[in-house]
Amino acid sequence: MREKINPYHIFMLMYMVQSGVGLFSLPRITAEYFGTNGWLAVLVVSFIVCLNIALFYIVYRMGKGRSVFDIMESSVSKFVLFPLYAFVIFVISLTGCLLGKQYILMFQMISFQTTPPYILKLFFEILLYFLLIKGIYNIVKASTVFFYLTSWMPFLMLYHLGEFEWQRLTPFLFQGETSMIQGIIQIMGSLLGYEVSLYLIPYVERNSPFFRAVVLGSLYTSLVYLVVCIVSFGFFGFTMLLHLNFPLFDLFAFIELPFVERFENLLFIFFIFKVLITTIISFWIVQLYLGRIFTKAHPKLLIFMIVLATYIVSNFADTLTKLSRWLHYLFAMHISLNFLIPIVLIILLNIQKRQEVT
Amino acid sequence: MCGVLRFACLFMALLLLCGCSADKRQLENLGFTNSISYDLYTEEDNEERKLLVTTSVPNIGTKTGKQREVLTAVTQSSKQAWVKLSRQTGRILVNGQLRNALFGMELAAEGLMPHIDTLVRDPSIGQRVNIIIVDGKASELLKKDFPDEPPTGQYIYDLLEKEEKHNSIPDIAIYSFARDLMDEGIDPVAPIIKMNKDHLMIDGIALFGDDRYRTKVSFKDALIFAGLRGDLNQGELNVDFKDANEIESVTLSSVIGRRMVKVKRVQNGEIKVLLGLHFKGSVLEYIGSRELNDTKDIAFLEGQLSDYLQDEAMKLIRHMQTNQVDSLGIGQHVRNSMRYKEWNSLDWKEAYAGADIECSVKVTIINTGKFQ
């Protein structure tokens, strides 16, 4: 067993896993689904995420640090579990790879318009493969380094303060055309990734403030999201936001430095680090599940298969609109899984406890 | 680790062979459009209205002797024009370095929305492209070379940059124009430039109602207009007034202006808006009979200045109201004082024309220079 992961890193991992390309469209999504002052919805969703994490915490406490798989497999037969595993694998791997693909397609909007996306995606897969085979401990280390490489980005929002005006925010709360349930799914979709805390349980030091780090990391992500949304609302105004596909992109485009203009080009590529960690963590979870099904397979082979399979699948999603439609359904499934799995686990743990007593 | 190495070698070899050559934008092969202009174009015997698009591309490293290349095309839409324009040059025409978008006055009166839309949509175009209205034909202005000045595109850019710093024209880039266009509570504005014999000149500020050009603010009122539109950090005010039948003149320099907007609702649903302006500045030039070291006289001057500015401001406001252009963004404040339903049911354009907008100006003279 390698060293255990320490809470600092969990904090950074949570931030890196949660934040991703979703942030680029998030301000529009909040405006579109929640109407005026939609940025407040980020708070609501953040609260829901915290509730979800609380469920994980209960599992952690009751399970006494046992892994999810141990808990499940000790009282449910494998034949029942495998279909469930397959479904989880399907949802998580697809969400992960499509998020990566979404990033690539967005990137193509800015530059390399005529390069086939599968070539650009290939680069991404290479990074995924090489990081994934190094194991979770090194993934966490990489996420820490990537965190530092991107930690300065939220401060860019200070640049927009000069153009920020409160009256553009309007005093109206959630007015205009809204569809909140869809909106919550979308916003939660961009906050997904926190479920990794459930699978990390066996890898962290017992009695360390692990879940405190998880919650803090998640709150930090929400804070960054919130700031970006508020700035977007105050910078563009509500109506303009509705028309902007990727408001953060336009915010970045506004930044001009004396030696570099059109900074968005570079800033957007910096997001590769975040997207990489987001995708890699979902693949890691998938790898855990696959390892349970194919107990004898070599991990490198499994990883190669995951990367290859998702690479092929992602080639079918070739337009941004198609992709966001797919992602919407996947988010919905993913979120329900996030609630379902810990609830099932809690029930199982209760049963196990009762069995122990008798 | 060995795998990484082996892979790296392989990968490098592959890279040297292939690469995304189609997307290469090598600097020396490019024609950077620096400025683009749009005009209405009607042929004499034809009623059909077309678009005249002109762009200016700086020549770099070519031996033609000319500093820039001017291309024109007449088409239905601006994107079509792009194809036509690039057919005329040996370089790859790119718009990532676009700085100015000029619109002819005639076209502006027709509505700018479709053109703004194209400019905003294209990710290769920056957010800071200047939107400029040309008094006359924009393409003629762009085609013209000004011998004493840098190439025309650069000249326009420098001119605007400088004037924006001095607040004599608002800092209008494409994002702020589009934003104000979309926002219901404010109407966009844009600087107007004019060509005289061998120079360009700022002519004033164009006021838009939605995306159509409606009216303008003349250059001498520009600073007051800027003060009405928002806070000021710099500027210079020239004021002439009558004192005991003699015309006196004061220049207020380094003007700092603060704006306050108060919206009051009178009982019968009428809207009353109070604009409070506070200008601070130093008097560095005064032609008149008063002594500038006397507190009383300074108070008198302050009074004269604020009276004058208040009159001018009120004139401007009435002018905007009659033309139904809410360039000051009063709508935003009115909206923020209402409930959502109320605002939604209100026809702001209509209400704006009839609204009771008052303005009070206060002037503080900070100092009078180093000479008593």
Added chain:
Amino acid sequence: MNFFRSSGKNRFNEVQKAFEKCEDIVYRTFPQLDITLIYFDHLVEKLDLDRDVIRPLNQVTKNDLQGLFKQSQFERTQNAAETIESILNGKVAVFHGDDTYVVNAYGPASRAVVESETESVITGPHDAFTENLNTNLALIRRRVKSSKLKTIKLSVGEITKTSVYICYIEGIANDGLVQELIKRVKNIETDGIFEGNMFVQFIDEHPHSVFPQFITSERTDVIASKLIAGKIAGLVEGSPSAFTAPTNFFEFFSSPDDYYQRWMLGTALRLLRFIAFIITITFTAFYVSVTTFHYEMIPQALLLNLAESRSKVPFPPLYEALLMELTIELLREAGARLPSKIGQTIGIVGGIVIGQAAVQAGLTSNILIIAVASSAIASFVIPSYIMSASIRLIRFGLIVLAGNFGNWGLMFGIALIVIHLCGLTNLGTSYLTPVAPMNANDWKDTFVRFPFSLLVKRPSQVKTPNKRRMK
């Protein structure tokens, strides 16, 4: 009696046979005493030999001989192999009847302790290690006057039999790491080792990585300071470079200068080096990327100049950059191989003639020259020569990536480097230590250099049982 005698004779013959064609060996006989000495003239110190062996033997009578051999300088050897090894190590073998003794008179010619050329500092001690192991040990002992400084002697190389000393301070260095290092040294299978930097390649965990994994230094003060921080040092015979472990990536960016100057200056210098690192790695690549793909990122004021100078160049930016980078590397390598007087000429020829002429001939743009030159200069700011060479090599990869895939390729390359670095370990500790796994306390002496009053803890990477300094 006869049997033993023959055994003594046998041993002598065996030794004689082993050195059969070694014409530099010296036989010296004392027939009246029945004594033969065998030694290498050039490995022994004449004075020692005279004092310890020759003079006593000249003065002694045959009867007192056994008494003489009881003196401590005479070590008795058991067999021929041991004797041979001792002779090779500069001892004098004394054959007397059945018995063989060796006397240590090792004292080969060695150069004086002079300043290190590769790691010079402006202020600070100017002594550096030499090729002589004893001198080197003496230099360390002179700085660390503690009985807790332990030295373990090991031998490496089937043929060369190079001695290696592992030094550590007991109670501060982690025992597990010391044992691990000793185990690795013992496991080395090779014919010979000639240099500290060569030696560490036999004990690192990732031999295929481009990055050096053990920091080496010729400076005694560096090694001494690392020892008291809880690290383990290794000295290799015949090499002026000593290594320390565990090492992390950021250690290569610190220099003793940082500690000898005021802390603010030290901090500024550290930061400067990290900036230099970023410049070295990305500057040329970024130029290539921007001029090939991302023209819109160039500020307006620069655009005209850049495009103008590019327009005269017949090659794509990638080849232009590779050409210039290659030229610089050629110049550097040529300068390094030549005596310093000619080296200067190379500098002038390269810097002025080629640089200027290349621009005028339209082979490169002048802005590229600036990019290439500044990234080359930046690479020399990094104190460790080995690390700076590695970084220069990586740069080529990034340039190629940037030339083919622009910023995307550049960022991909950086991500790949980070991923690679994350996988590296040194003696089982993470190579990226104070960053990942993170240790906020270590940051005080990584990217910045805090005042000494705040540097109270030893670095976390050494896993010391004694965390606070001054204990």
